[in-house]
Amino acid sequence: MAADPAARAGADVRMEDVVSLCARRGFVFQSSEIYGGINGFWDYGPLGVELKNNLKALWWRRVVRERDDVEGLDSSIICHPRTWEASGHVEHFGDQLVDCRACKRRFRADQLDGIEPCEAREDGTHDLTAPRAFNLMLKTFVGASEDAASVAWLRAETCQAIFNDFKRVREVSRQKIPFGIAQIGKAFRNEINPRNFTFRSREFEQAELEFFVHPGERQRWFEYWLAERVRFHRELGFGEDKLRVRPHEPQELAHYAKAAADIEFKFPFGWQEIEGVHDRGDWDLSRHSEFAGRDLSVTDEERGERFMPMVIETSVGVDRTALALLCNGLRVEALENGETRTVLGLDPRLAPIQVAVLPLSKKLAEPARRILADLRREWNAFYDESGNIGRRYRRQDEVGTPFCVTYDFDSEQDGKVTVRERDSMRQDRIETGSVAAYVRERLEGKP
């Protein structure tokens, strides 16, 4: 945090404050810290894993569970290597790189503007090699030998397994076009320069939907899904000033794509994509049909025709969206008494802890723990009995806990507890037996 937090109250959030909160409270930190870290890999701590799980659960609920026309999938990270030949990744998924012969640093050939000066030459200019192709997929070997025949790849995107399994999933689920297949899972890219905290990392999680439509309905479904996905991000709490849609220019589109748009969030480091919505056409299914020698086209019984479905894809970066939630939520507020407080204004359903139970004294642990046990049946509830109550409230504010329940010495007599709301700091005195209903009504809109 800044030396003078009061000076930060109301100002835009800075990346260093987000990173500092994440380390201090254990949301996210470098993988293998005790070994000095490993560039581009991150671990989610106790609060981070709850936040990320809540985000994934909400996506799964909206995209899969609440719909009749989307099926879930959980495929292996390593799939048959021909998959990546068909998808074009083996041939094309890479960057052009140049090395400096003097300082040995490596750069993307298309990102040479504004690079730091060479540290090995007095005039600071780099002695660059010609560009070389570098594949971004992580390679491994499956089987007993390390030769070309055993090469496999860690998936660079989760969607290719959806195309591999399209026919099987369609048959077992008895779905007809239009319908979609969705999955959440890890993907890997050997980024040259991982940067911006978890934003550009080498191991990351995607939540992807591939929605298969009739060629005549591409435009309609592209627009439908783009609107749906914007609605999802609005539901996460991203306002007009923080979220925008950037349609791709014609020259940005892949040769097979008819339309694409990025959903961008305004991070402290600028507007950046957190989700992509793409019309992938029939590129993937056609290529897999060809490479696998299996016809993946479908028969439309109403129209009496056979066709290759077109694919509308929505692809969320889960880590990027989790980071956007932290950047969007973090704020420093000036209080009336001249002090400040740090608040993480997360949507209550996404908060790592939904409710904290705070007995005013350790002597009140027993009845407070009874309330805790009741709340834990439904939510992630946290118990803290040490330190002064104001300080305990602040610790919960800072990690986004929407409700704190305080059991005090009066509670024994009047059978009531104090429920404090994070944002308004309003305190309601309510019946002990009504706490669950009170929280449920505010979290889910019903008692």
Added chain:
Amino acid sequence: MAADPAARAGADVRMEDVVSLCARRGFVFQSSEIYGGINGFWDYGPLGVELKNNLKALWWRRVVRERDDVEGLDSSIICHPRTWEASGHVEHFGDQLVDCRACKRRFRADQLDGIEPCEAREDGTHDLTAPRAFNLMLKTFVGASEDAASVAWLRAETCQAIFNDFKRVREVSRQKIPFGIAQIGKAFRNEINPRNFTFRSREFEQAELEFFVHPGERQRWFEYWLAERVRFHRELGFGEDKLRVRPHEPQELAHYAKAAADIEFKFPFGWQEIEGVHDRGDWDLSRHSEFAGRDLSVTDEERGERFMPMVIETSVGVDRTALALLCNGLRVEALENGETRTVLGLDPRLAPIQVAVLPLSKKLAEPARRILADLRREWNAFYDESGNIGRRYRRQDEVGTPFCVTYDFDSEQDGKVTVRERDSMRQDRIETGSVAAYVRERLEGKP
């Protein structure tokens, strides 16, 4: 299924029936099927992913959310390669392998008894090489070159990241010994002979808890966690005849381990481990202290001493347990009318679909869909309006759906629907507005 299902009624489940159900209804099938599959890798289809997610959610709830003394974690699959030197995996995690020079097949040197005859020599004997060490970790390269300096490994177990992050998690969560860190995630082992469907695969999911205790309390906590974990598997529905604890013999223990026990399930292919409970001593934290040059010991303020915590580990194979659920649940029943039905007797909370809504006619879709929308707020609800109702019940029985709600032509008049229970096939006629409460009471023990 067998040619004569009636002959199978009441008999022990056969592996081929489980595999057949999984393929037919899309629980689990080979990864990259259209490319002929890839040995040791599996994809979970629409029903399989729900089953697995429900299992993971129950574990997380029991092990993490309901406890004050366990913190969650979600670490990267690739961590600093020194981690695997410290853990001993780079040096020791492998099998001794032999090759047959004639038929080119490869075998584990310790599993030569009963192997199939050589196909290349007339007398059927293999022409075996001397045993060679083979590391089971999957190797990859992180960074721009493929040299020794860039070698990294896909984690062979999720627990090593817990040891890496032990200090950070303890500090941010303000936990004191005894406490634990838990995580669910993928791990990889380059098995020579993947087999028994998903049981022994190359990519698999673990749910691991590492519980850190004072050296004087190892025995007590080992016994505590072994009992807790058996209780968990009983809760999944594994009876006395299907689940047993097999303590390791002294000669089976790793040199640093004081005690270990396998929790075994009786699969159609025999008794096999689905979870291990291990006293790992201070091996891991001591090794990481040494290799990272960071003291991971803790101070016990009450006792006034500094010590290295001992680790009690509980390690569930998530895929194995999901497979055990399928094997445990699948049964063929003879009905009074001489027919049979296939039932997947899953615990209702774990079933992929909690409730199916089945209008008796497509004409009743609108009111049936209103009930569906209400049920979907809480559960995974499935809608099916086609085919005769008996057939639709059978399709739900076979995938373990505990409740079917049928909306019929009388429902319009009397405001009631029929709820059919999977196991008893009992049908209750209840108020349309009470369906959610009815299901909730049976799933969660409260209305």
